[in-house]
Amino acid sequence: MGSQPGPMKSDVPVTLRGAVDAAAAQSAFFQRANTLSAAFMRRRGAVLGFSLIALVAIALADLSTGYELALSLLYIGPVAAATWVFGYRAGLALSVLATAAWLITDFFAEHNYSLAIYRYWEGFIRLATFALFALIVDQLKRALARSDNRMIKVLEGLDAAVCVIDPATGAILYCNRPFDLAFPGDARGHAAQRLLEAAVVFESGDGTGEELPLGERWFLVRGRWLNWTDERPVLLLSATDVTARRDADALNREREARLQATARLVTVGEIASSIAHELNQPLAAISSYVLGALRRLRAGRAEPQELAGALEQAGEQAERAGQIIRRVRDFVQLRQPVLAALDLNALAARAASAAAREAERSGVRIELQQTPGLPPAQADEVMIEQVILNLVRNAMDAMGSGVGAVQSVEIITSRGERGALKVTIADRGPGVAAEIAGRLFEPFYTSKADGMGLGLNICRSIVEFHGGRLWTTPREGGGAEFHFTVRAALDR
Numbered sequence: 262m263g264s265q266p267g268p269m270k271s272d273v274p275v276t277l278r279g280a281v282d283a284a285a286a287q288s289a290f291f292q293r294a295n296t297l298s299a300a301f302m303r304r305r306g307a308v309l310g311f312s313l314i315a316l317v318a319i320a321l322a323d324l325s326t327g328y329e330l331a332l333s334l335l336y337i338g339p340v341a342a343a344t345w346v347f348g349y350r351a352g353l354a355l356s357v358l359a360t361a362a363w364l365i366t367d368f369f370a371e372h373n374y375s376l377a378i379y380r381y382w383e384g385f386i387r388l389a390t391f392a393l394f395a396l397i398v399d400q401l402k403r404a405l406a407r408s409d410n411r412m413i414k415v416l417e418g419l420d421a422a423v424c425v426i427d428p429a430t431g432a433i434l435y436c437n438r439p440f441d442l443a444f445p446g447d448a449r450g451h452a453a454q455r456l457l458e459a460a461v462v463f464e465s466g467d468g469t470g471e472e473l474p475l476g477e478r479w480f481l482v483r484g485r486w487l488n489w490t491d492e493r494p495v496l497l498l499s500a501t502d503v504t505a506r507r508d509a510d511a512l513n514r515e516r517e518a519r520l521q522a523t524a525r526l527v528t529v530g531e532i533a534s535s536i537a538h539e540l541n542q543p544l545a546a547i548s549s550y551v552l553g554a555l556r557r558l559r560a561g562r563a564e565p566q567e568l569a570g571a572l573e574q575a576g577e578q579a580e581r582a583g584q585i586i587r588r589v590r591d592f593v594q595l596r597q598p599v600l601a602a603l604d605l606n607a608l609a610a611r612a613a614s615a616a617a618r619e620a621e622r623s624g625v626r627i628e629l630q631q632t633p634g635l636p637p638a639q640a641d642e643v644m645i646e647q648v649i650l651n652l653v654r655n656a657m658d659a660m661g662s663g664v665g666a667v668q669s670v671e672i673i674t675s676r677g678e679r680g681a682l683k684v685t686i687a688d689r690g691p692g693v694a695a696e697i698a699g700r701l702f703e704p705f706y707t708s709k710a711d712g713m714g715l716g717l718n719i720c721r722s723i724v725e726f727h728g729g730r731l732w733t734t735p736r737e738g739g740g741a742e743f744h745f746t747v748r749a750a751l752d753r
């Protein structure tokens with residue numbers, strides 16, 4: 262990753278953001294003091310040497326200029342530096358030394374007081390001024406430490422592991438206790454490295470963070486850029502342990518897959534029993550036609566015309582049995598459903614053209630009403646096309662042979678509830694009576710002489726497998742509407 266900071270991003274958790282913003286809200290003065298403080302603290306010996314040398318230098322300069330330049334005020338400098346680095350006592354000691362230096366040099370100066378005691382009075386006033394100044398500096402430093410502590414307490418109180426990393430060196434500049442607990446010992450450096458790599462996401466970032474495996478667990482990692490106390494750009498990273506949630510998700514997915522497998526088994530069972538049921542009729546008829554013909558042949562009273570009639574009937578019944586099997590196979594080809602993002606408008610158009618020839622034969626026109634700009638659906642193309650086709654066939658059946666004006670079936674795509682996509686197949690047939698609306702979806706319910714009563718049941722299984730639902734409503738002005746929904750591809 263580059264060493265330049267990206268734009269500030271607000272992708273830290275709310276609590277952490279609060280703490281960070283509170284720190285950012287510290288006055289500019291505090292921030293500058295912090296920077297200076299860090300520099301001072303790194304060079305304690307140098308500060309002590311500087312304070313003492315400055316003290317002597319001020320004394321000599323003050324003496325050589327005969328006090329006329331009032332240089333003794335500069336003693337405040339070493340007093341402040343010593344107080345900041347070594348505390349109030351050191352400040353007080355420097356104040357005493359500075360006052361002593363002033364007194365000693367004052368003796369050498371030709372400085373007259375109307376009363377000798379005034380020299381000592383002036384020395385005392387200076388000492389009090391220096392000491393007061395040391396006290397103020399000391400209080401200031403404590404206030405700064407308290408404000409830092411408040412921020413650290415917030416960070417320590419978080420459940421998330423938080424750390425500040427210098428991207429230039431990879432060094433961890435700060436980490437809270439949860440971080441230490443989550444990544445003890447050697448894991449610490451490794452975790453920092455992985456977090457840093459993940460931080461690339463934040464530069465290109467969508468701001469939602471990234472789930473990463475760190476060690477044996479999974480963490481949701483979020484980050485933002487900050488300026489550290491010495492102004493260098495650093496990364497503040499938070500890692501929340503999401504292992505338990507991921508495990509639960511995986512378990513749910515497994516359970517869902519098992520449920521779907523069961524639902525498919527149920528459907529297959531229903532289909533098998535329906536095939537048995539449906540095939541029984543034509544097979545029984547074939548058997549009786551053939552046996553009848555055989556009986557006549559054996560009895561020697563077989564009229565060729567009668568025989569031909571019986572065999573023709575048997576052939577028709579065999580054709581019907583074949584039709585039943587073909588229709589079932591259309592639905593239940595033994596293939597795994599393949600869910601992919603697909604354009605529902607294009608799919609509806611394909612289904613419409615697939616049904617066009619059949620529609621023409623029954624004198625029905627298929628009309629498409631596509632809502633433009635629909636998001637892609639997450640669905641198995643073949644299965645959903647089969648559902649549309651089946652609903653269109655039902656609609657055509659319901660409208661009969663199209664006596665009178667040209668009748669039309671409409672296929673309408675639209676947006677459904679909660680981000681889902683909706684397809685409606687509307688007809689001008691007799692409609693569905695309210696009392697049987699619920700039963701249509703039961704297996705074997707049919708009002709047609711050659712119906713199997715399975716289509717709607719299978720359609721519903723397919724739609725529910727896709728996380729949607731299938732239902733019917735009466736159409737305004739007469740007819741029926743069948744609606745089903747499928748999830749949008751992003752709505753997983």
Ligand code: ADP
Binds near residue numbers: 691709714716741
């Ligand atoms: P099948 O088409 O083999 O009868 P379905 O399960 O597809 O099986 O349909 C069950 C029943 O639902 C049909 O027999 C019919 O009575 C009713 N039905 C289906 N679609 C419509 C429709 N568009 N209008 C009126 N009734 C319908």
